[in-house]
Amino acid sequence: MHISDGVLPSSVALAGVAASAVIAVWSVRRTQPEDFPKIAVVTSAFFVASLIHVPLGPTSVHLLIPGLVGILLGDSAFVSIGLGLVLQSLLFQFGGITAIGANACMMGIPALVAGWIFRWLKGETLTRHVVAGIIAGGLGVVLAVLLLALLLMSGGEDFLGVAKLAMVAHLPVLGIESAVAGFTVSFLYRVKPDLLRSPPTLKAER
Amino acid sequence: MDFSVRVIELPLSVLALSCGGLAVLGVACVLALRVSRSRKSPDEGESERDWGIPAVDAHAEGSSPFHRWDTRIKIVSLLFTMLCLAALEQLAWAGLGLIASFAAVRVARIPFRYPLKRLAAMGAFLGMFVLVMPLTAPVRNGDTLVTFEHAAFITLNLRGLLLALLICAKACAIAVLMEPLLSTAPFPRTIQALANLGVPTFVCQMVLLAHRYVFVFQDETRRMLKGMAARGFEMRSNLDTLRTVGNFLGMLMVRSFERTQRIYDAMLSRGYDGSFPDAAEFRAQRGDWAKAGFWVAFGIGLLVADRIIR
Numbered sequence: 209m210h211i212s213d214g215v216l217p218s219s220v221a222l223a224g225v226a227a228s229a230v231i232a233v234w235s236v237r238r239t240q241p242e243d244f245p246k247i248a249v250v251t252s253a254f255f256v257a258s259l260i261h262v263p264l265g266p267t268s269v270h271l272l273i274p275g276l277v278g279i280l281l282g283d284s285a286f287v288s289i290g291l292g293l294v295l296q297s298l299l300f301q302f303g304g305i306t307a308i309g310a311n312a313c314m315m316g317i318p319a320l321v322a323g324w325i326f327r328w329l330k331g332e333t334l335t336r337h338v339v340a341g342i343i344a345g346g347l348g349v350v351l352a353v354l355l356l357a358l359l360l361m362s363g364g365e366d367f368l369g370v371a372k373l374a375m376v377a378h379l380p381v382l383g384i385e386s387a388v389a390g391f392t393v394s395f396l397y398r399v400k401p402d403l404l405r406s407p408p409t410l411k412a413e414r
Numbered sequence: 415m416d417f418s419v420r421v422i423e424l425p426l427s428v429l430a431l432s433c434g435g436l437a438v439l440g441v442a443c444v445l446a447l448r449v450s451r452s453r454k455s456p457d458e459g460e461s462e463r464d465w466g467i468p469a470v471d472a473h474a475e476g477s478s479p480f481h482r483w484d485t486r487i488k489i490v491s492l493l494f495t496m497l498c499l500a501a502l503e504q505l506a507w508a509g510l511g512l513i514a515s516f517a518a519v520r521v522a523r524i525p526f527r528y529p530l531k532r533l534a535a536m537g538a539f540l541g542m543f544v545l546v547m548p549l550t551a552p553v554r555n556g557d558t559l560v561t562f563e564h565a566a567f568i569t570l571n572l573r574g575l576l577l578a579l580l581i582c583a584k585a586c587a588i589a590v591l592m593e594p595l596l597s598t599a600p601f602p603r604t605i606q607a608l609a610n611l612g613v614p615t616f617v618c619q620m621v622l623l624a625h626r627y628v629f630v631f632q633d634e635t636r637r638m639l640k641g642m643a644a645r646g647f648e649m650r651s652n653l654d655t656l657r658t659v660g661n662f663l664g665m666l667m668v669r670s671f672e673r674t675q676r677i678y679d680a681m682l683s684r685g686y687d688g689s690f691p692d693a694a695e696f697r698a699q700r701g702d703w704a705k706a707g708f709w710v711a712f713g714i715g716l717l718v719a720d721r722i723i724r
Contacts, residue, residue, distance in 0.1 A: 212536045214508075214584025215543075218501045236616070241688070242678075244616050248623035249677070253670035255624070256631040257663050259467075262656070263649050273663075280667065291624050298470050298596055299628075301532035301589050305493075306500045366577055369550020370543055384656060391660020392667075400668045 210296070210311050211359060213304030220362045225309030228290060231316065235286035243284065250281065251288045255295055262384055269381050274315045275348025275389050278323030279341060280403060285319040286312070310359050318351035330404070337404065338394045345389020346382055353378045420558045429562045447534060467632055468531065470625070471601040473524050480522040480598040484702040485607035491706040492595045496588045498713030505576055507720040508583035514712065515590035522594040529590040536589060540582045547574040601625060602690075610696060615689050622690070631670055638662060 216224070239247065254277055261268040278285045290312040296302040303311045322344040329340035357371040396403050474481075480488065502508045519529050551574025553559065558572040596604065602622060609618040642662070649655050 210539070212539050212585040213496070213588035214500050214502075214581050216500075218497070221500065241616075244620055244688075248620040249627045249670055249674040250667075251620070251624045252627035253631050253666055255628050256635050257666055259632075260635075260659065260662075261649075262659060263651050265651055271659075271663075276663070287620070291620055294621060295624055295628065298592070299467060301535040301592065304500075304585060304588060305592065306496055306588060366547060366551045366574060368552075369546045372550075373542060373546050387653065387656040388660045388663065391657045392664045395661045395664030396667065399664065400671070403667060403671060 210303030211307045228309040228312035238283035251291045274319040275322040275345035278319035279326045286316040289316040314355040318348045322348040341393030342386045342390035346386035349385045473597045474600040478522045484698045491709040495713035498717045511587040515587045518594045532589045543578040547578040
């Protein structure tokens, strides 16, 4: 769920741009210069992955995967998410261009936190990795939804109902995201554990 | 304190009719989307969901005042106008902005289905506002409430509905204006203009590269999904589907990482130093500034009128 144009008060939208710019600069500083092109490529892989819809009863939900981005990219995740959101806004109108800062904070900060939690919990064994992946994947969604509700409510009490509905609507997504993150981590642990090593995940290949 | 609320009572049939109308509208939207999807890929003839990614600069070759506009000045002036549109507080002025956006699309000679596709992408998000806000907006002094006979538990707040419509109008006006902004110049040129305006080079590089690889990995995804379908995989609401999707994502990551490594090495060996050579030069002329003046004045004018004329 991305916030479209015209929803947020101008002050909140501009504050979002400022905050996301500061975090993005920090995130870039934490990234090796030779990794910039790789982050661009990983971003597009995530972008494509987020177009996949998983059926859920009569409807379907698309994956958000902020948690997985954090797991794989660590501190560089914020840049990756910001880039992905810019592209989604330009190509699809998913998320407004004037709300881009707020949207980047809403998805990027949970990705950072999920990445930290994953590195803290993952341990050495497959089981611990999977559990850490499930927690990080779920946490990414929970934090993103809380930030979404917070941003919506910045518009005043009129937005309370919408914020509540958005939170409830994301409950099933939470389950799906946790499970998918767990399975993806389990797959990567067996197939290419280098990607889960940290940090810098990308340099491990050289 | 003087607390006054106007209440309009309507017969229950009005509620039933409007609910039915909404349902018909929703079904029509879904059908229209289906039709446009099936028309987009007639040669594939498959029932699978279309994950097609639209080209951001589909009409870069055209000729219009927008195409001839200096890309740098176009970006700054239209972004400024968008910010003004986002700050509007009255439905009428936002509606005027929406009309102006469609006029801009017409002037730029972009087929209307492109901006309409952008509007469809926001449908679910904005629909949530229109449906929920009239029901949940708290009652304030001077509000108009709509109630229905025999259904006292439903109270619609007209102020909530107007607020939701205002949000829709603003969001649509800005979304429609994205088309003249983006699709009237080749995407690399737009990015080059951004770099020229002071956006850090690495950001521009990454947007360009990511935009390129979105299409590469989309092909990869299609191939993998086709392979999965050939082995009998079908998406359902169960844990097995989630496990398969998880493995699929993992495989996509592994392949994209490995591919990236090879591509990056190839770029380095061809002399990549963190930037692409500049392709075009920008030269601002009087006409460019005139167009900029028009859009900036329009944005400020809307905003001022919005605040002064009640």
